Amino acid sequence: MIAPGVWVDGRAEGLPADDRGLAYGDGVFETVLCVDGRPVWWDAHLSRLERGAAVLGFVAPERDVWQRDAERALAHADPGAARCVLKLLLTRGSGARGYAVRAPSRPRRVVSIGPAPEVDGAAREGLRLRWCRTALAVQPALAGIKHLNRLEQVLARQEWIEAEIDEGLMCDTQGRAVSAISGNLLCLTRRGWLTPPVDQAGIAGLCRARLLAEGLVSEAELRPDDVMAAEALAVCNSVRGILPVRQLDQRGWAVGGALRDLQRALARLEAAFHHSFLDDALA
Amino acid sequence: MIAPGVWVDGRAEGLPADDRGLAYGDGVFETVLCVDGRPVWWDAHLSRLERGAAVLGFVAPERDVWQRDAERALAHADPGAARCVLKLLLTRGSGARGYAVRAPSRPRRVVSIGPAPEVDGAAREGLRLRWCRTALAVQPALAGIKHLNRLEQVLARQEWIEAEIDEGLMCDTQGRAVSAISGNLLCLTRRGWLTPPVDQAGIAGLCRARLLAEGLVSEAELRPDDVMAAEALAVCNSVRGILPVRQLDQRGWAVGGALRDLQRALARLEAAFHHSFLDDALA
Structure with missing residues (x-):
């Protein structure tokens, strides 16, 4: 059985079942937003993939190989959709027991291609979040990279089935807030926009990295109480951009000007994250 | 490309590349020693697989399905070898991004079939171990089960290339000794044979479970200092049985009577773990 829209080493076929990505999660991945056939933050995605493979102890393929993979997959994207998501997954390859x-x-x-999530509504209205009971283990040797050991996220996402909840927030096993299940956490406090470090648990998201590099956000340890007391909250990643939080368990937030300013700043850095409502002075 | 000696849902073909086992390590596995076509501790392996799937939130197939898989794979085992190893791997199946x-x-x-490791020499002479720098993260939600998120073991095993080192011992991130990379730790102290708990990190090995159930070994928290001060050490798992430790970093041990007694006790519980040298009064 071959999954549609998936290529293994450039061919539309199944994965050899002795692959170490399956056996041990021995690999890394990236999900890349593509707009009008252009992969957004392409070099940054490949850099993170290469860094992750190096942490695991192997060498990622040359960038022109990924480039050809991307072109092949994008040629199969829905021609009616301006946006799609390209997933790059890299394993150490086959291995003996x-x-x-x-x-x-x-x-x-x-490499696979699929539809992009619709984010305009969430970018405008905000997400409804809950705290997850599942904690992220503290593991400095693997923190930051986007490896294939993701059972913590799988367990956390199974904690609710209600369609009214969009995302979950996770703490580490030492009680520090770390991130959403599928994105980094941004928290507006008197000290400005803050985001938790990802050197003990969590993933070094590319949107987060860009906001840090521009000085729009700073790194700081955050407890759940800090998060609940925040003036504003958002979740960010490289596929969805910055999504405001309008509710977290019992607390609600109005999506205010500081969040629109941050969304506008991101849109100036990368046009793919522009929304028409950001032009509206009343937004 | 199809890997030899591997069957996916009973067919000799590749794995669909949208499998969640690959994407997230969303699954569990077992490695089963088979002697003369008989899987050793078969029911216990299937019980642990079922328990692991339940922890992850899905239901393992009926046992007769695994039985047919095992028969198919064993029919392809090397007819000249009395022993082989059957690997059962179960994923949640295909999923969208x-x-x-x-x-x-x-x-x-x-399901795959492969050669059994030669253990007679190690069972007699003992293993040479080192302490690994890579620590096991504390994650009670996943501890004990044999899931597919095994990057910690992959990193630990890459810490050395010297053929003189057979295995590595791992602590958790809180400094407690937990296990070998591929087996549980047995430690003879004044309180008898002890093995660390596996409710915070590590895998609940079947050989360990059997020794605990028989009262031959007790559970106790152990620090690296306790391990270094032990009268005797061993590593155990369901494929290799009990292997003495003859060296751990700078300390050596003579493989003495207490270890032979424990090996003999295991051989009485399961004949597959008998070695001819255990009959020798001088052994």
Whole structure:
């Protein structure tokens, strides 16, 4: 059985079942927003993929290989949709039983294309969040990279089925707020926009990195109480941009000017994250 | 490309590349020692697989399905070898992008057959171990089960390349000794044979469980200092049985009578773990 819209090392076929990505989650991935056939923040995605593979101890393929993969997949994107999402997944490749890497790795690429999520409504109105009981383990050796060991997120996302809840917030096992299940956390306090560090748990998101690099956001440890007391909250990632939070468990927030300013700043950095409502002075 | 000796849902083909086992490590596995075509501790392996799937939130296939898988794979085992290892891997099945489980899962089986490791020498002479720098994260939500998120073990096993080192011992991020990379730790102290708990990190090994159930071993928290001061050490799992430790970093141990007694006790519980040297009064 071959999944549609998926290519393994450039071919539309299944994955060899001895792949270490399956056996141990031994690999990394990226999800790339594409607008009118252009992958947004392409170099940053490839840089993170390469950094992640290096942390795991193998070398990612050359960038022109990914470029050809992307072109092949984008040629199969829905021609009626301006936006789509390209997923790049890289494993260490096939291996014999056992954790040891016995031969030089031949990393394997799995590239797929799919629809982009509709985010205009959430970017305008905001998300409804809950705190998750599932905690992120503290693991400095793996924190930050976007590896394939994601059971914590899978468990956290299973904590609710209500359609009224859009996302979950996760703490680490030491009680510090870390991130949403699928995005980083932005928290407006008297000290400005803050986001938790990701050197103990969590993923170093590209939208987060861009906001940090521009000085729009600073890194700071946050407790759940800090989050609940925030003037404003948002979740960000490289596919959805900045999405305001309008509710977190029992507390609600009006989506105010500071959030629109931050969304506008991101839209100036990358036009893919512009929304027409940001032009509206009343927004 | 199809890996040899691997069956996906009973067919010799590749894995659909949208499988959540690949995407997130969303699944569990077992490695089963088979002797003369008989899977050792078969029911216990299936019980742990079922328990693990339940922790992740899905239902494992009926046992007769695994039975047929095992028979198919064993028919392809090397006819010249009395022992082989059967690997059962179960994923939640295919899924769309995103952590949410959007439809009832159709779990997928990946069954493979391979050679059994030669253990007679190690069972007699003992293993040479080192302490790993990579720590196991504390994650009570996943501890104990044999899930597919195994990057910590992959990183730990990459810490050395010297063929003189057979195994690594791992602590958790709070400094407690937990286990070997591929087996549980047994530690002889004045309080008898002890093994660390696996409710915060580590895997609840079947050999360990059997020794605990028989009262041959007790559970106790152990610090690296306790391990270094032990009268004897061993590593155990369901494929290799009990393997003595003859060296751990700078300290060496003679493999003495207490270890032989424990090996003999295990051999009485399960003949697959008998070694001819155990009959030798001088062994």
